[in-house]
Amino acid sequence: MVGLGRMGGNMAERLRRAGHEVVGFDRNPDIADVKTLAQLVQQLPARRITWVMVPAGEPTRSTVTELGELLSAGDLVVDGGNSNYRASIARSEELGAKGIGFVDAGVSGGVWGLENGYGLMVGGADEHVALIRRVLEALAPEGGLVHAGPVGAGHFTKMVHNGIEYGLMQAYAEGYELLSASELGIDVPAAVEAWRHGTVIRSWLLDLLARALEEDPGLTKLKGWADDSGEGRWTVEEAIRLAVPAPVISSALFARFASRQAESPAMKVVAALRQQFGGHAVHT
Helix, strand or coil: CECCCCCHHHHHHHHHHCCCCCCCECCCCCCCCCCCHHHHHHHCCCCCEEEECCCCCHHHHHHHHHHHHHCCCCCEEEECCCCCHHHHHHHHHHHHCCCCEEEEEEEECHHHHHHHCCEEEEECCHHHHHHCHHHHHHHCCCCCEEEEECCCHHHHHHHHHHHHHHHHHHHHHHHHHHHHHCCCCCCHHHHHHHHCCCCCCCCHHHHHHHHHHHHCCCCCCCCCCCCCCCHHHHHHHHHHHCCCCCHHHHHHHHHHHHHCCCCCHHHHHHHHHHHHHHCCCCCC
């Protein structure tokens, strides 16, 4: 496991609990099992499997390139970060020229995945996915694993998943602001708690909103500022490319942009939810 942060560290622990041997590398030597990627590769048995959980973009690109110099034909690299699916296809071609397999794995579950499992959306050749099937099943809860298609399909599916997440969070946020703005003196935390039971809008995100309101009933500790990780932008870009109407996801993305220009009670909810499920930084 390359990258032992919020996600990678917990994933390594979940695999160990399932009986798998895991060697972990991280730039922080205090949590790493080895000092370098070269040492990590040396400790793995033949047909080596490396799972990369580092930030998307240049950190992932450089890590995969370095692994490509260290691994041998028949080995496998899994990119479990939030990479753009086009970049994943390019990395697969780069490694494939050396006989090294590549799987792109969209991973959802945030800081709760250690106990609850991680939803996995996987792209790659059948033989490569079969090689890590037991690992995937150890990480995912029952029913939470899909081999979505060839390389690129995993990260494309995760991209759309995150776009949907934007829309759901925005709907809860707008509902919260409307309740709070009413002159009727509505007990907003109690209303949100009631929505969690027996209603058609109950969900894990709603559970997390109730949790956030329990910790900070008026969300007074947060600024109404919400970052975007890039996946929402990519989803909108693909919707434009494919001529698929996506007004909800687009509006949710633009609302995050607007939150950086003016305070928004609704965006406090989005910020709180991102902190609850992913441990993302917030502005206080």
